Amino acid sequence: MSDTLKTAMQLACNNKSYKYFSLAKIAETHDISRLPFSLKILLENLLRNENGIDVTVSDIEALCNWDPNAAPATEIAFTPSRVVLQDFTGVPAVVDLAAMRDAMKALGGDVQKINPLSPAELVIDHSIQVDKYGTMDSAEINTQIEFQRNMERYGFLKWGQTAFDTFKVVPPGNGIVHQVNLEYLARVIFGAEKNGELMAYPDTVVGTDSHTTMINGIGVLGWGVGGIEAEAAMLGQAISMLIPQVVGFKLTGKMQEGVTATDLVLTVVDMLREHGVVGKFVEFFGSGLQHLPLADRATIANMAPEYGATCGIFPIDNESLRYLTLSGRSEEQVNLVEAYAKAQGMFHDENSIDAEYTAVLELDMSTVVPSISGPKRPQDRIELTVAKETYNRHFKEFENGRAVKSVAVSSDRGNYDFTDGNIAVAAITSCTNTSNPAVMLGAGLLARNAAAKGLKVKPWVKTSLAPGSKVVSHYLNAAGVMDDLETLGFNVVGFGCTTCIGNSGPLDPALSKAINDNDLIATSVLSGNRNFEGRIHADIQMNFLASPPLVVAYAIAGTMDFDLQNDSLGEDQEGNPVYLRDIWPSNHEIADTIQNNVSKTSFSEGYEGIFEGDANWQAVKTTESELFDWQGDSTYIKNPPYFDGMTLEVGTIDNISGARVLAKLGDSVTTDHISPAGAIAEDSPAGSYLKEKGVPKVNFNSYGSRRGNHEVMMRGTFANIRLRNQLAPGTEGGWTRHQPSNEEMSIFDASMKYQAEGTPLLVIGGTEYGTGSSRDWAAKGTNLLGVKAVLVQSYERIHRSNLVGMGVIPLQFKAGESADTYDLTGKEVYDVSGLKNGESKTAQITVHREDGSTVSFEVDVRIDTPKEVEYCRHGGILHYVLRNLAS
Template identity: 50%
Template sequence: MSQSLALETLSLNGRSVRYVPIADIPGIEKLPYSLRVLLENLCRQKAVRHADVDQEIDSLLQRKVGDGITFYPARVFGQDILGLVMLLDMAALREGVEAAGGDASRVRPQVPIDVIIDHSLQVDSWANPKAADINLAREYQRNGERFAFLRWCSSNFDGVKVVPPGKGIMHQLHIEHIGQVVWTEEGKDVDLVYPDSCVGTDSHTPMVNGLGILGWGVGGIEAEAVMVGLPVAIALPAVVGIELTGKMNDGVLPTDLVLVITQKLRELGVVGKFVEFFGPSVDELSLGDRGMIANMAPEYGATAVFFPIDDAALHYMHMTGRPQEQIDLVEQYSKVQKLWRDPAAPAPVYDTVLKLDLSSIKPSLAGPSNPEDHLDLDTAAQSFPAHHQKIAGRPYDPQRAVPVEGEDFVLNDGDVVIAAITSCTNTANPANMMAAGLLARNAVARGLRSKPWVKTSLVPGSQVTADVLERAQLQDDLDVLGFNIAGFGCTTCNGGSGPLPANIVNAIESEKLIATAVLSGNRNFEGRIHANVRAAYLASPALVVAYALAGNLNVDLTRDPLGKDQDGKDVYLSDIWPKSAEVQEAIHGAYDRDLFIERYAELYDGGEPWDALARESNGGHYPWEADSTYIRKPPYFDGLQREPAPVANLRGMRPLAILGDSITTDHISPSGSISLGTPAADFLLSKGVEQKDFNNYTTRRANHEVVKRATFANIRLRNKIVPGVEGGVTKVMPEGEVMRIFEAAQAYQERQVPLLVIAGKNYGCGSSRDSAAKGPALLGVKAVVAEGFERIHRTNLVGMGVLPLQFQDGTNADTLGLDGTETFDVKGLEENLGVRSQAELIIHRLDGSTQSVPVIVRLDTVEDMEYWRHGGILPRVWRKYLEN
């Protein structure tokens, strides 16, 4: 596309704005809407930045999947874990540039940054009216130093806004308030408007795709590059179209639909792809439904799950309190740019089409350890014995009962010890929350109560959700069942489920019971929900309530009674399940625009606890505390040379771990509690931190010493170098001594032996945490060889200078007979390094033999090559600031 692009004017209610037109570009009607947003971005680069992107525009218009393109997001969106680490690296970068003689004043965000403090809440208190206040106070007590750093950043970095704790979950706040749909950039004479877009330091950032905002999750490392003005480099994605027909049956909830979609798209294979929905039944989906579907993008591996702007988006913007002027701008701009979804218009052309009949959706769960492990509700109880056998390694015995000290009940395998209504995935959807509240009301009216061994909690994604439940007069009934509001933030699905009673834990561990959790979250990976829970199931909020009443996964909710009413009659789930019409009536009576306006007017007001965290600025430098166990200046700029070392082949690597399929970032860098006997626990104890103050791995990621010790420390990790053993251990070769992975890596580093990791399919699936790449890099891992990589984690590895290598189909650790005694070289990097070039993995075996295995170098773009050559994004950015 060699012709020039001239800005055009859009007049709206007496106001004029400029935009880069794309509506008349030939072939745009056939482009999926998400690609139209990328096209506008490229055209704007050409018209406003005067960038040479003609080839990228042609690649997009010709749908050359895999070609590299650049994307400049409007902003960066983050939470207090990766967002904090991102800003921590920025603070260290500023000092590193100054120490090298550069201009530190240039080190500042080039795009707006929003950070939401939402990932530090734990359910310490539950099932009581003061739970939310107690948990918020404990959150400040544990994390005051971390919060103070973020507050300092909001005062010392232009363009950084921080939402205090206790306001809600980032993705729900994003879709309800922060997302603008159309972005306005102030100009000298006239403002420039373009599609709102973002990258987020959380893998569930695509939730905002449900509102027509293109955004996806990246690691904090890649987000830092965007912060300093570099583009996101991506391979042009294939776009999968999901054609929706039919209508969901009465009583079926949005979560049921989402879990089916997760299963189908994981089966289809959409890693690294965009997904869009079209067809006559898109109009059947509320904005809440769309946000839920898009939120689950990382669970099936998609980069983005895009719903174009339409009347539902405008209605939602109005309901959530957006100014009418902004709503009018969104409508007019999207229509003039052909970004508006017209149900009567022909569908775009998709690379793959999957059809889904909404009438086929049934009530469902997903478990015991992956979101794609779909189960129709009527098969869940029959499936549990097989799950038990796989997890426990022994047959399920329904008669096996364990007494609980001080209680008049016993525990059995399959007992639900955690029932949590949690996560923006579900609480942002009015239908889900009203259904849960109505079910609770009906259950209480029949005299049902939650089982006494169940830890119940309700943590809405925004304060508005709590207001709505109160207004609908449903919170009192939820309270009776133990679902008192325990706070506002990301809890159980992020490992913040808090403690179980000691007598419950003792009963579980004494006989190794397979205790279960049911949660309305988006993730249930091994070891994530709670250390004493071996099986976790995702479900709608209403089914969470139902399982709290039932108390065990072996209760068939479709056939077995939940209990008896006051008259001694059996009560079945079908007796108390609300009708769809009741749910809609409750929604219309409770949700109101004014509730959103009132709550979000005080979004940035954290009150006295927040104000007390103010810190003095030391010439723009953060006042580091040498003895801090939370905030440590990172080492990534120590000893850097102004020029990167020449590209060299890798030689003499030892395997630190040989792993199987679907190794999640939780396996690599766990997010849950820090258990005694782990390297991180030993480190904290050595610094005088008592066990009660360990907090969790998630909140310690701004301390690289903890990040190193947390790497591969997941209690459920299975390393084939030490078969039959569970946990973060390996063998140090050539001696074969078994030790914890951290100490093994330390031993190898002392010997100056480089390391690699070998894995199966979908390596790095799950959360977008950069610690899962930073940790291995800090331990000396130079390469990861896997059968396949999840998109975000592959990018994070490159961003930390760790080389991702992919086996060819049919080759893996098992077919090669690897046991950890081998050493490895990688040849071909010096000779022919290129985008997705081929290299040789040379295996040196213990018997002296060698084997050469072809591998694909997963540097997918020119920018990937540049970052890896520099040793990662951070060194590249540091050198960039020193170039002038």
């Protein structure tokens, strides 16, 4: 550390002296009082990591002189304090680290250099599926199935915990990564030994899940990155970024009776999506913060990916300190957070001066009304008063105005008629809401009131409750409402991320058959943050996000073709109609229930022995060695081919000649469309591979569980059942047409054929390409399928970065142009020239049409920073890191 500006000082706290880099000191020569809270955190990061190479004085000066209205242009190197992972994205990260150790050995280097240099914590939360529901033993049975399916993966993660320093694993059954991060892992301010000195510095984090932003609710700056970026961060590499614009969001007023934090966040998502905040920071401020509990802030911060921002951060204030104390952090830790934040001018109170922002939006929270969103995007908010008519409008769009159909179903849960619009899945799930006692206890109190009046959930609804941590079960039981939720079928199915990521499990076979045989439009309602096409369940076409109390209410209604404000939910014991207003708990009742039942004990008991795991985890066998013992017959964990034949010599970014188009796609293609997710179909390329390996269909498990096997994952890339490839019109799923034969085949088979022919590949798309979860396999699979470049109108931030990280060149049409501008069909031959080894910001595309004519046009090269140029020259970020460490 150079400390050219002499900002290193000492902070006295807890009878200790902490070295820190003082913003007050730099404020003596620079006006930084106007900087947003989030940029002050970045400024401290630069001061602490200045070394004259990655971070220079000019970088610090640029941030001090930040112009809120200027387009981002200055690249800086951000060094996060720690990395957080979940098992779906974490397993391939650990696989890559294991593979890098093998590669390091082959290059003659020290394998121990492949080791996390910062704390890295992985929470196993994405592998639990809702196989069993509605019974007292649902969680136990689902956990047993989870371990049976994932024993090999869990053994591998246990190996990683022993093989890598500063790497910890939170075993299954403890909760959702973002909630565990908020309630237990987050430090807010670190007090740690660095190079023999006791230092204080902000807790900053990157995570392999886009909803890492949930931690912004407590004043921790962090966001989701691709797994490959996270691996580089674990290995001590700074993350290149442009100094961002920061949008201020002023909150005033107080939410009215009957309005929940879910309604608030759906409103915020709607407003920020309309304004446009992609690539920007969002920072919340205003008098309304005093009425916003930490859990509500975390709910809003969680959905930053849905409103498109890099992060959505709240400042450190008295509410942050209260929550840290409530959640069981030590008095010493809370004292350090307060002392440090106040010393750095980062503590928000009534005397705080508003910062300067790129733009300011304002919301009076008293104007927020009950809402849901859907049927396939979280930003499509629907006021509850018009939910029924909105559903019916979408139904007509889905089925082109056909009449509503109803089919008789005979199942283990009774005989009933299942009608278009009926709710097949109702799930209280997802980090967005299960971290919030107000909406969780609100759901429990509503269930109590409903059960008291004799209301029941419809027999066709698959109900589930997946708490985000054991803390939730503790306070639901303490409040006495768990029994009421169970009476309505909302039994705990496990502690983890379930329906929101497609782990909703199977529907009743008779119901599934009725839906598919008759093309019925089944719906779902969930308290999640994602409802993209094909995500929740393959049998369900319309998915709606709602607060936990509304999930319970809709489960009782049984259909989305229902007006919750005016239609009767059923009759009580006396035959009187019961309406939602009759069972909805008051804000006062919810607040009293929180006050009396959410305690420090809830947290201390919920997190006792967090890293030890239950008997299932302790029984998992593993080995202790610095190199992993790859098993050749494994269908879960395989050594990926990224480093095959690698030498210490750096490559070049070459022009592309004679390329064909693997897929030509439309707008809003998400990483859910690109990346393998959900169940593995028996007749898919991945299913065929597993059958060839002797795996019976019952043991296929999900794509997410097999992310450590590149053979499965590359076969599932671009294979989402809702993907529409314009090269294969009339199809849905992973289909394309090989050129010039025009033969229809799977995208995987076409890729293999093209690669055997030596033909490089392109993918062409529209706007918002790569939105959705931060799935590294959306880029890894693209790379392994032989795609050299992607050409679209616009990118989601994380996916563009991931493509670069895998050495795939992101190209972008000029503003106002698209594939339609040049009448591109995808059947042509493409040349990409003018890349100049990554030095050019533009390239020339020459298209050779089937009739012999050609057309040429200029595109932007979205390799945005000098560091990204280096990554691409090396063939990817991992190759860059490996060569640097090896040499």
